[in-house]
Amino acid sequence: MFKTDIITRIEKTGAMAIVRTETIERGIEIAQGCLNGGVDVLEISYTLPNAGEVIEAINQKFNDQLVVGAGTVLDAETARLAILKGAKFIIAPNFSKEVARLCNRYQIPYAPGCTTITEMVEAVEVGASFIKAFPISNFYGPELVSVLKTPIPVMPILASGGITLDNLSDWIKKGTECCGFGGLLTKGTSEEITENAKKIRAIIDETRSAMK
Template sequence: MRKLNYTKKIYDSGALAIVRDKTDRILEIAEGITKGGINVIEVSYTNENAPEAIEKLRTKFNEKLLVGAGTILDGETAKDAIAHGAQFIYSPMFDIQVSKLANQYQIPYAPGCTSVTEAVEALRAGATFIKIFPYGGIVGTDLIKTLKTPIPYLPLIESGGINIDNANKWLMAGADILGIGSTFSKGSVSEITEKARKIRDIIDNFRN
């Protein structure tokens, strides 16, 4: 049941912090978002120390934080991430071997897809969420609205330029989960906490 439990944690959080180049501050970022009510974080494998960062987060925060691995492009890297404790896989592309491994180890998989056909094929192969990449961040919310019209059940994680000012717009367009990078990577712990609280309030008010 752990895939179901992890998926529910991601949905309940409604947002996740994306850490691409700030692993030296990752414990501070994690502390800030959890205090603010966001309890999911993704550590990009573009960082050389991503495996160690994932382990640190799992050890320090335990059940308070769901920790995933991002920018996973192949099965070998996915297996490494899972071995270091990754609880979900986030990627800019769809890979069938990564999907199989995620299903084997019962963790959510969110691949990036460039078309409706690819998104549906990824769902059929077991993907938990879909990220429209790179066009979501380029075109904006209109693309999400267009996709959700014929496929309202498409479970979307969207990232790329999402912040406090436009988060509600993305939710209204149909994004189910918000991936947030730079907003949560800047400032002190208390400043990150305040920003996370604002995002938490936006998500809760929209869902209610």
């Protein structure tokens, strides 16, 4: 799968499950629930030591049905390990030029967390595919996207934190390329995750359709 294909899949889906799980079995259960509900992009967080194994197992079971990447990747060493395990994209709460260079080398989309315009512009200049508006999305809400895209309309935004079923439509209307979800897409049974994923899918599709 080429870098452009991965970016297109992320943008087309518009939603991403942010997964932290201690077992491969639970990771697969979450992945199945998301897939059944129409959300086919998952970020597996490296806050837990088994993240690489979870990425590898989900890839083996679902192949290209899902686009699975690594999250909370703070450094280039972790990024390389994640890519070797099959991560299709790299996301971080921080911006690292070393990670950006490594991801460019292997043609992997990189979404660093940035809090200032200066950081964001610098990240895009060194090849970031998305800017993760974190943790500022929690505090500013959907209006943040307008603030960023008014001076820089081409800034690709991945927002996580503070996004709910009630305000998801606002995030999409403002131009957010992809919205990250934790509990809605990772808690409960696989069936409950599917129902939440269907609701998220419906909101995104209906909002985008109305914007055309």
